[in-house]
Amino acid sequence: MNPKFPSEEWLNNFHNKLNSDEQYAKIAKNWEGDICVVLEPNHRLKERLVYYWDLWHGKCKRVAVLESEEEIDSAFVITSTYDNFSLLLEEKLDPIQAMLTRKLKVKGNLAILMRNVPVVLDFVRCAREVTDEIL
Secondary structure: OOOOOEEEEHHHHHHHHHHHOOHHHHHHOOOOOEEEEEEEEEOOOOOOEEEEEEEEEEEEEEEEEEHHHHHHHOOOEEEEEEEHHHHHOOOOOOOHHHHHOOOOOOOOOOHHHHEEEHHOOOOOOHHHHHHOOOO
């Protein structure tokens, strides 16, 4: 059983998944860039949550729970409502469509993400595979 999302245990489990998944390693072998995901609170999530991934050539060098996305100058900052991010993890929201319709707001070079759609999709696949239960 995987840890409940959101939690530091979930983030660490996802970190391990990214580093052990052969498919992700192949697809993301040329990826260079770190990502912050900012989840805005709602009735289920009581306070703002910021997760960080340092991704480099098919591996995740580091993850962290941050106080603010401004702690690290990430290549990408993705901001979402907690509900939209939950829908993404539940496979009820497509990540590319969500970015294009601003359900996931991207700060950073969107063109890089669009040129690397397979990397984005596989990153989300790995997140989904370590998510059994959502708050």
